[in-house]
Amino acid sequence: MPVPILKQGPYLIASIQSALSDADLVQLRHAVVEQVGKFRSRGVIVDVTALDVMDSFACRTLRDIAHMIRLRGAQTVIVGIQPEVAFSMVQLGSTLEGVATALDLEEGLAWLDQRDMEPG
Amino acid sequence: MLLRELVAHLRENRTQLRQEWAQRIAEARLLTAMSNEEILAEATSVYDNYVEALETGTYEALQAYARNLSERIIPRGVETHEVVGIVLLLRDVLARSLFAKYQEDFAKLNRILDAYEPAANRIANTVAVGFVQERERVIREQQEAIRELSTPVLQVRERLLILPIIGVIDPLRARQLTEQLLRGIRTNRAKVVVIDITGVAAMDSHVANHLVQTVEASRLLGATVIVTGLSPEIAQTLVTIGVDLGKMNTVGDLQGGIEEAERLLGYRVTPNKEEKL
Numbered sequence: 040m041p042v043p044i045l046k047q048g049p050y051l052i053a054s055i056q057s058a059l060s061d062a063d064l065v066q067l068r069h070a071v072v073e074q075v076g077k078f079r080s081r082g083v084i085v086d087v088t089a090l091d092v093m094d095s096f097a098c099r100t101l102r103d104i105a106h107m108i109r110l111r112g113a114q115t116v117i118v119g120i121q122p123e124v125a126f127s128m129v130q131l132g133s134t135l136e137g138v139a140t141a142l143d144l145e146e147g148l149a150w151l152d153q154r155d156m157e158p159g
Numbered sequence: 160m161l162l163r164e165l166v167a168h169l170r171e172n173r174t175q176l177r178q179e180w181a182q183r184i185a186e187a188r189l190l191t192a193m194s195n196e197e198i199l200a201e202a203t204s205v206y207d208n209y210v211e212a213l214e215t216g217t218y219e220a221l222q223a224y225a226r227n228l229s230e231r232i233i234p235r236g237v238e239t240h241e242v243v244g245i246v247l248l249l250r251d252v253l254a255r256s257l258f259a260k261y262q263e264d265f266a267k268l269n270r271i272l273d274a275y276e277p278a279a280n281r282i283a284n285t286v287a288v289g290f291v292q293e294r295e296r297v298i299r300e301q302q303e304a305i306r307e308l309s310t311p312v313l314q315v316r317e318r319l320l321i322l323p324i325i326g327v328i329d330p331l332r333a334r335q336l337t338e339q340l341l342r343g344i345r346t347n348r349a350k351v352v353v354i355d356i357t358g359v360a361a362m363d364s365h366v367a368n369h370l371v372q373t374v375e376a377s378r379l380l381g382a383t384v385i386v387t388g389l390s391p392e393i394a395q396t397l398v399t400i401g402v403d404l405g406k407m408n409t410v411g412d413l414q415g416g417i418e419e420a421e422r423l424l425g426y427r428v429t430p431n432k433e434e435k436l
Contacts, residue, residue, distance in 0.1 A: 122380065124379075125376040140381050142382070143348075146381055
């Protein structure tokens, strides 16, 4: 099932609704990286609230997305990681280093807004 | 058959042997937490249970009695060595009385002792094990209680949590702490968490790594963690064992930690000039 990507002002919101296969993740990566240029977005939010488990491939893809988006000139925030997921991710050693995270969608938007106002 | 004779002898001389035993207990300065009357009363029931166990060869009743006795005397501060000591004293007193009774007939004395000793040892064992088990049960209960009390996650300001950790952190408690903290971050929508470990005396590499993992997991939930109150000892251990603290934000004490958190959250605390205490 492909992940819907919504345009919200200057930002894109990719809201994951159910567990994703590896192919879905790759497809999500392609779509986000492409659309960020198409809509001239300044930020991307990936909402993973619905995920109860996250394997190493998913973690790596999220990190890759964040790095690719940066290369495209925008910011990425991962929001809604569940507490249990967070701890198992850390134990697996995938800490999404260098990637911004926020509690939920609202926080993610606030973070991007604040980032936008900062000079430079 | 020999045992029956033995039991009859112990029953016959009950009063005198019991007296002697109580006196030996007092001489050895055991059970100092109890009064003489109490010791005599307990000694009587221990004696009767002892003889009964010898007679029947079953230890269930004795076990139950030992548990019950332990339950009563543990809160009064009776130590393991005292309990073992009094049972061994009783064994000695009874053995002496057997020597006295059968001193004429050495062969018979030998056979009587053959019957008596294994049973007596087993009784001593039963009582001691019962006592230790009861003690361990009490300790387990207390540990449980401490664990439940020990990990409060407190909100001091909108979006600011503090987690004071006091005492020893074992792996089990560390896991529980992390779970509670991550859940607290979610429910309170916290942005900054101050973990204060002033009350932690020591930390091994396992717990230190767990702390680092907790910090990282909190970040994944969008919260910044500030660790405060690392004691000189802990600071030295952590650096010596080479824990990677690069990702940890540390401040000297809890006050500094809260001030730093307020700064991150955009609060400014200024003294109010008009109102003074």
